[in-house]
Amino acid sequence: MFEYLVPLQPDAIIALMQQCKADTNPDKIDLGVGVYKDEAGGTTILRAVKAAEKQLWETETTKSYVGIRGNDDFRHAMLHLILGGDAGKIDDSLLDRIASAQAAGGSGALRLGAELIKSAAPHATVWVSTPTWANHIPLISSAGLKMEKYPYYNRETLGVDFDDMIAHLDAHAKVGDVVLLHGCCHNPTGADLSPAQWDQLADFMLAKQLTPYVDLAYFGLGRGMSEDSYGLRKVVDICPEVLIAASCSKNFALYKERVGLVAVVCKDTDTATIARSQLGSIQRRIISMPPDHGAKLVADILGDKSLREMWVAELTEMRERMRDLRKQLSEALNVQGGETMAAAVVDQNGMFSTLPLSVDQARKLRSEFSIYMTDSGRINIAGANKTNIPRLAEAILSVL
Numbered sequence: 125m126f127e128y129l130v131p132l133q134p135d136a137i138i139a140l141m142q143q144c145k146a147d148t149n150p151d152k153i154d155l156g157v158g159v160y161k162d163e164a165g166g167t168t169i170l171r172a173v174k175a176a177e178k179q180l181w182e183t184e185t186t187k188s189y190v191g192i193r194g195n196d197d198f199r200h201a202m203l204h205l206i207l208g209g210d211a212g213k214i215d216d217s218l219l220d221r222i223a224s225a226q227a228a229g230g231s232g233a234l235r236l237g238a239e240l241i242k243s244a245a246p247h248a249t250v251w252v253s254t255p256t257w258a259n260h261i262p263l264i265s266s267a268g269l270k271m272e273k274y275p276y277y278n279r280e281t282l283g284v285d286f287d288d289m290i291a292h293l294d295a296h297a298k299v300g301d302v303v304l305l306h307g308c309c310h311n312p313t314g315a316d317l318s319p320a321q322w323d324q325l326a327d328f329m330l331a332k333q334l335t336p337y338v339d340l341a342y343f344g345l346g347r348g349m350s351e352d353s354y355g356l357r358k359v360v361d362i363c364p365e366v367l368i369a370a371s372c373s374k375n376f377a378l379y380k381e382r383v384g385l386v387a388v389v390c391k392d393t394d395t396a397t398i399a400r401s402q403l404g405s406i407q408r409r410i411i412s413m414p415p416d417h418g419a420k421l422v423a424d425i426l427g428d429k430s431l432r433e434m435w436v437a438e439l440t441e442m443r444e445r446m447r448d449l450r451k452q453l454s455e456a457l458n459v460q461g462g463e464t465m466a467a468a469v470v471d472q473n474g475m476f477s478t479l480p481l482s483v484d485q486a487r488k489l490r491s492e493f494s495i496y497m498t499d500s501g502r503i504n505i506a507g508a509n510k511t512n513i514p515r516l517a518e519a520i521l522s523v524l
C-alpha cells in the first residue's frame with residue numbers, strides 16, 4: 125500500500141531548520157525556528173529545570189502512568205499562573221468551570237481543543253489571523269474543522285489592522301464560530317493587541333456570540349507575566365466560554381519534552397464535568413496517556429517557592445535580552461528607508477517580527493549572507509546577538 129503515498133514537503137519552518145543546519149558558514153545567523161538562544165547561541169536547560177530534574181531523579185519511584193488528563197498539580201499550577209494575574213491565583217468558582225488536560229506541547233493542546241470543538245460544534249468555523257503560525261491551519265483543520273482567515277497584520281504599517289479585523293469578523297463570522305487569538309507575542313508578526321483592543325474585542329465576541337480560542341505559546345516572553353495574560357484574562361472575564369492552548373516549550377525551555385495544557389472555560393460546572401470526560405476520551409484515542417516528565421518539572425517548579433523564583437528570574441532574563449536585541453536592531457535599522465521597520469521591531473513583542481521583505485529578498489539574505497528567516501520575512505530576534513546585529517541590519521537594508 126505504501127507505494128501509493130505521495131512525497132510531502134516539510135512545512136516552511138522545518139525546511140528552514142534543515143537548510144540552516146546544512147550551511148557551513150561559521151557566521152550564519154539563524155533567525156528561523158522559534159527557539160530561544162542566549163548570547164553565545166546556545167539553548168541551554170534552565171537552572172530551575174535542572175534543579176527540579178535533580179530533585180525528581182532522587183525522589184521519583186515509578187514510571188507508571190499518571191492519568192488520562194495528566195498531572196493534576198501541573199494543570200492546576202498552570203491555570204493559576206496564566207489566569208491568576210499578579211496574584212497568581214484564581215477562585216475555585218472559576219477553577220470548577222474549567223476542564224483541562226495536559227497535552228503534548230502547545231501543538232498537542234491546539235489539537236485536543238480542535239477535536240473538542242469538532243465534537244461539540246462540528247459546523248463551527250475556526251477563524252485565524254492573516255498571517256498566523258504556519259502549523260495552525262494543518263493542526264486544526266486535521267480535526268475536520270472548517271477554517272477561515274481574518275485580516276490582522278498590515279505589512280505596510282507593520283501594525284495590527286484592528287478595525288479591519290473586527291469589521292471582517294462582524295460581517296462574516298456566524299454565531300458559534302471560534303476565533304483563534306494569539307494571547308501575546310503574535311507568531312509570526314510580534315504585533316499584539318493593546319489592552320484597550322482586547323477590551324473591545326472581548327465585548328465584541330460576547331455580543332456576536334463567538335468563542336475565543338487563545339493560543340498562549342509565549343507567555344512571559346513579551347512584556348511581563350501579568351501583561352502577557354491580560355487579553356486571555358479579559359476574554360475569560362467577559363465571554364462565557366473560552367478555549368486555551370498553553371505551551372511550556374519556550375518559557376520553560378522544555379521544547380523537546382512537549383509540555384502543554386488545553387483548558388476549556390465552560391458556562392457552568394456541569395458542562396465542565398462533561399468537557400473533562402470528553403477531553404480524556406479524545407486524549408485516549410489520539411495518544412492514550414500524555415508524557416509526564418516535563419509536566420512534572422513544571423509542577424515542581426511552580427509549586428516550590430525557591431524554584432519558582434529561580435524560574436521567574438530566568439524568564440525575565442530571556443525576555444529582557446530579547447527586548448535589548450530589539451532595541452539594538454531598531455537603532456541599526458533606523459536610517460533612511462528603514463524607519464518603519466525600526467519603529468515596529470522595538471514595539472513588537474516576543475521572539476518574532478515579520479519584516480516587510482519579499483520572498484526574493486528573504487531568499488537573497490539566505491543565499492548571499494547566510495541569514496536565515498522564513499520566506500515571509502519572519503525573524504526570531506533571539507537568534508541574533510550583540511555582535512552580529514550591525515551585520516544583520518546592514519544586510520537587511522542592502523536587500524530592500
Ligand code: LMR
Pocket residue numbers: 137156157158159257259311
Ligand atoms: C515556530 O513558530 O518557529 C515555533 O513555534 C516552532 C515550530 O514548531 O514551528
